[in-house]
Amino acid sequence: MIEVEQLTKRYGQKTAVDNLSFQVHPGHVTGFLGPNGAGKSTTMRMMLDLDNPTAGRVRIDGQRYRELAEPLKYMGALLDAKAFHGGRSAYNNLLCYAQANRIPERRVGEVLDIVGLTAVAKKKSKGFSLGMGQRLGIAFALLGDPRILMFDEPVNGLDPEGIHWIRNLMKNLAAQGRTVFVSSHLMSEMALTADHLIVIGQGKLLADTSMADFIAANSRSYVRVRSPQQERLRDVFHRAGVTAIEVGDGSFEIDGVGAAKGIGELAAQNQITLHELSPQQASLEEAFMQMTAGSVEYHAHNLDTPSGVGGAPMPPPQMPPGAAPPPPQQQWGGGWGQGPGPDQDQGQGKG
Amino acid sequence: MASIPAVLKSEWTKIRTVSSTTWTLATALLVTVALSAALSALMKSTFDDLSNVEKATFDPTFISFSGMMLGQLAMIVFGVLVVGTEYSSGSIRSSLSSVPQRGTFLFSKIAVATVLALVVGLATSFLSFFLGQALLGSELRTTLGEDNVLRAVVGGGLYMALIALFSMGVATMLRSSMLSLGILMPFFFLISQILSAVPGAKKVARYFPDQAGSKIMQVVPDAMGGEKAPYGPWGGLGIMLLWVAAALVGGFLVLKNRDA
Numbered sequence: 001m002i003e004v005e006q007l008t009k010r011y012g013q014k015t016a017v018d019n020l021s022f023q024v025h026p027g028h029v030t031g032f033l034g035p036n037g038a039g040k041s042t043t044m045r046m047m048l049d050l051d052n053p054t055a056g057r058v059r060i061d062g063q064r065y066r067e068l069a070e071p072l073k074y075m076g077a078l079l080d081a082k083a084f085h086g087g088r089s090a091y092n093n094l095l096c097y098a099q100a101n102r103i104p105e106r107r108v109g110e111v112l113d114i115v116g117l118t119a120v121a122k123k124k125s126k127g128f129s130l131g132m133g134q135r136l137g138i139a140f141a142l143l144g145d146p147r148i149l150m151f152d153e154p155v156n157g158l159d160p161e162g163i164h165w166i167r168n169l170m171k172n173l174a175a176q177g178r179t180v181f182v183s184s185h186l187m188s189e190m191a192l193t194a195d196h197l198i199v200i201g202q203g204k205l206l207a208d209t210s211m212a213d214f215i216a217a218n219s220r221s222y223v224r225v226r227s228p229q230q231e232r233l234r235d236v237f238h239r240a241g242v243t244a245i246e247v248g249d250g251s252f253e254i255d256g257v258g259a260a261k262g263i264g265e266l267a268a269q270n271q272i273t274l275h276e277l278s279p280q281q282a283s284l285e286e287a288f289m290q291m292t293a294g295s296v297e298y299h300a301h302n303l304d305t306p307s308g309v310g311g312a313p314m315p316p317p318q319m320p321p322g323a324a325p326p327p328p329q330q331q332w333g334g335g336w337g338q339g340p341g342p343d344q345d346q347g348q349g350k351g
Numbered sequence: 352m353a354s355i356p357a358v359l360k361s362e363w364t365k366i367r368t369v370s371s372t373t374w375t376l377a378t379a380l381l382v383t384v385a386l387s388a389a390l391s392a393l394m395k396s397t398f399d400d401l402s403n404v405e406k407a408t409f410d411p412t413f414i415s416f417s418g419m420m421l422g423q424l425a426m427i428v429f430g431v432l433v434v435g436t437e438y439s440s441g442s443i444r445s446s447l448s449s450v451p452q453r454g455t456f457l458f459s460k461i462a463v464a465t466v467l468a469l470v471v472g473l474a475t476s477f478l479s480f481f482l483g484q485a486l487l488g489s490e491l492r493t494t495l496g497e498d499n500v501l502r503a504v505v506g507g508g509l510y511m512a513l514i515a516l517f518s519m520g521v522a523t524m525l526r527s528s529m530l531s532l533g534i535l536m537p538f539f540f541l542i543s544q545i546l547s548a549v550p551g552a553k554k555v556a557r558y559f560p561d562q563a564g565s566k567i568m569q570v571v572p573d574a575m576g577g578e579k580a581p582y583g584p585w586g587g588l589g590i591m592l593l594w595v596a597a598a599l600v601g602g603f604l605v606l607k608n609r610d611a
Contacts, residue, residue, distance in 0.1 A: 049451050050444055051610035066451040069353055077448055085369065085440040092368040093442075097449040100361035102354060140445060 001025055001179060002047060002075075002148060007056035009042050009203070016042045018203035019056070024181045026147070029174045031194030031211070032183040035292050039203035040183040041079075044152050048077055060148060070101040072144030078151045081133030083140075086126025090117055090136050093125055094143060103144050111139040116165075130157030138166070148179040155189055167193045187288040191215070201292040218287030223260045226251040226276035227267070236270045251276065353450050358459040361449070366463055371432045376467070379425035379511065380475045384482060386418025391483035395491060410571040411493045412503045415483020419507065419568075420544070422475065423514045423561070426468060427535050430518025433464040434602075435528025443611050453607045457523060461599070465516050472511030480504045499570045499584075506567030506584065513588075513595050514539075517560055520598025524605050557581075564591030 002024040009017040017039040024030045034040050045051040047058045049065035060068065060075055068074050084093045094108045112121050115135040120128070125136060134157050141149055151170070155163045170193055174180045184190050190197060190211075197214050199207040207214065227233045230250055237244045237252070242263070244252040254263060260279050267274050366372050394414050401409070437443040450456040484492040495501050522531040539561055546556035556562055557580055566580060566587030582590065 045444075045610070048444075048448050050447055052608070068451065071451055072449055079444050079448075080441070082441045083445045085365075085436060085442045087369045087371065087436075087440075088365075089368070092364065093445075096361045096364040096368070097445060099364055100353065100358050100446075100449045102357045 001061060002150075002181060003059040003062075004043070004047070005057050005059070007043065007046060007058060008054045009039070009046060009051065010054045016203050017046070017053075020200065020203065020205055021056075022198050022205060022208050024148075024179055024198075025196070026179040027174060027177050028195040029170050029180045029182060029193050030196040030198060031190035032181060032198050032200070033187060033190050033288065034183075034185065034200040034206075036185055037202075038185075038200045038292070040185075040200065041152055042203075043200070044077070044079065044150060044183060047150065048075075048079070050079075070103075070144070072097065072101040072103065072146060074144070074146050075148040075150065076141030076144055076146040077149070078134070078137040078141045078154055080152065081128075081130055081137050081157060084125045084133070084136060087124060089122050090125050090128070090139075091121040093136065094139060097140060098143055101144055107143060107145070111142045114142060115139040131159060131162055134158055135162070138169070146178075149173055149181070151180075151182040153183055153185070155184070155186075163189075187285045191284050199288070199291060206291055214287075215284065219281055219284055220255070221279065221281045222253045222255050223263060224251055224253055224276060224278050224280050225263055225267075225274060227272055227274050229272050232270070233267070233272050236266060236272065240266055242266075253280075353452055353455050355455060355459065358450055358455055359463055362460045362463040365460075366433065366467065369436070371436070372429070372467070375425050375429035375432065376471045379422045379429065380471055380478070381422075382425060383416075383418040383422025383475045383511075384478045386421055387415050387479040388418070388482045388486055390417040391415050391486040395487050398491060408571050409491070410569055411484065411487050411491050412480065412500050412570040413568055415480050415487070416476070416503075416507050416568045418479065419475075419511070419565075421540075423511060424536060424540060426472070426511050426515045427518045427539060428532065429468060430464065430515035431522045431528050431531045431535065433460065433515075434519050434522040435526075435531055438526045439528050447611050454603065457603055457606055461516065461519050464519060465512055468515035469508060469512035472515075473505070473508030475511060476504050476507030479507070493570070497570070502584065503568050503570050506588065509588065510564050510567060510591075513564055513591055514561065517591075517595045517598050520595060520600075520602040523602025524598065526605065526609075558590055560591045560594035563587040563594075 004020055004022050004024075007017055007020045008015070020039075020043060032040055032043075042051065046053050047060070047065065049058075058065065060071075065071060065075070084090075088096075090112065091108060094111065095105060098105060098108050109118070109121070112118050115138050117132065117135055117139065120132065125133065128136065134154065138151070138154065141151065149170075151166075154166050154170075158166060170180050170182060174195070182190075182193065194211050196210050197207060198205070209217075224247075225233070225244070226249075233252065234244070234246070237254075242254060242259070244254050247253055260277055264274070264277055267277075391414055398406070398409075437446055446456060447453070450459075480495075484494070493500055495504065518531065518535055521535060522528065525531045525534070543556060543559045543561050546552040547559075547562055549556075563580075563582070564587055566582070567584045569584060572579075572583070580587065
């Protein structure tokens with residue numbers, strides 16, 4: 001378990017992490033979410049005792065990281081893909097850290113195998129792509145077979161197959177009863193992997209909630225109905241006791257995706273023509289953006305479209321309630337405009 | 352606490368798995384030995400042109416170390432890179448995640464690198480001495496059996512190890528290879544050498560680490576008509592040790608207190 005208590009980090013006048021307290025429990029994937037510059041990486045560095053907090057503390061199973069004798073056996077961390085000496089081979093890079101924590105040398109081969117780098121184990125790591133570097137970082141995190149794992153933006157630079165692989169890896173690690181703490185600036189990514197969410201903005205805690213609660217609270221599912229016979233449809237709804245909200249463009253919205261079937265039958269019975277009958281779900285990205293709207297540090301401004309958070313993201317396809325939203329076709333940040341902004345490039349941004 | 356033998360083993364793996372270790376140490380040895388040999392041979396052929404004072408205070412041991420002035424620069428590069436590449440590559444974060452106890456990490460790293468520098472330094476020193484004496488010829492040469500000669504030759508090895516150690520301390524303070532080399536190289540190659548030749552600055556310059564430390568390599572005090580120093584060979588080495596200690600303490604404090 002990781003306990004963060006009133007953690008604060010100031011750089012001169014700027015407060016990067018502001019009185020942050022939360023706990024990360026074993027057996028779950030806990031997502032650590034926030035826009036770029038929210039203080040995610042700073043928090044993670046303080047968890048590893050790489051940076052000294054201005055105030056507050058972090059406990060790893062009750063101890064400070066610096067008090068751990070062989071810390072890789074307690075907690076493994078992927079910080080960034082470039083935390084290795086490029087002149088050393090992947091194997092030797094891991095070997096020196098294994099030796100420092102008295103981890104048997106055969107484990108180096110094992111973790112390289114797990115991340116799929118066995119073929120390039122003897123190659124100098126400076127020739128590695130971002131994705132390969134990320135895999136080497138994950139191998140480093142797994143080296144001591146730790147009970148706690150921490151990944152800072154693990155999907156950065158990975159191809160779709162790699163993203164799929166890391167998601168399953170994190171879920172499996174959590175299923176084994178380990179504590180998995182993973183940061184991301186992509187809500188959609190978190191929705192697919194995390195069981196629990198910790199959301200920060202400008203270094204402050206914005207939410208500490210289970211993923212299911214977050215989805216229930218923030219993703220309203222409804223059915224959109226459109227008909228040329230709007231008046232008749234309204235009467236039918238009224239008689240059937242269906243609560244339908246009339247939306248400006250002549251369509252109705254009825255809460256609950258399960259309503260689609262009944263509405264279709266109701267319309268058929270009354271011989272009403274429908275032009276649309278579609279289950280909808282408000283995107284989690286939208287909810288996340290609204291939550292962090294006041295605390296986004298780096299705004300991209302769009303010259304063409306009027307700005308404004310929550311500007312009509314594309315409706316995702318039908319899905320059962322409580323299910324994860326679709327893969328990151330619509331990344332958070334899209335609400336600022338349709339053009340590609342720095343925040344929308346999945347491979348670039350770091351918290 | 353982390354297991355010290357385990358961390359030493361880890362640092363040994365780090366140092367032997369990068370190519371810069373080989374080329375810096377090999378350069379230090381080859382440049383020192385080759386240049387010392389060349390200057391010894393040159394000295395033999397021009398000995399008759401020296402003044403009487405210079406002839407009287409001729410130090411065949413010291414002359415066979417004259418290439419160290421240049422060879423020490425490779426030792427500085429070795430010392431700087433041992434620490435500096437942790438920062439330039441970003442591997443310092445992985446290293447400190449593995450060994451979060453700053454003192455254990457730093458002093459294990461430095462111990463391994465210093466032992467290696469000492470071994471290479473001693474090899475350099477003995478090779479330079481024997482080759483230099485051979486080239487000086489039967490009239491000018493000395494032997495290890497003469498008074499203070501063995502001390503000077505072993506001292507040459509100590510000097511090179513301490514130069515490397517000092518560079519490690521400076522690189523830990525500055526946390527950058529480029530910045531450390533940018534300061535140390537001109538300092539040892541130019542500033543120290545120039546100031547030691549300027550009358551007014553001499554008194555200060557002889558307390559610089561290289562000026563003071565190199566006295567250990569002299570058999571004849573104030574050899575070749577040089578200025579008389581207010582300290583002996585061991586006193587000079589002591590002054591150098593103080594510089595080294597200051598650099599290491601400074602480096603440790605920076606590592607302990609600053610964010611990685």
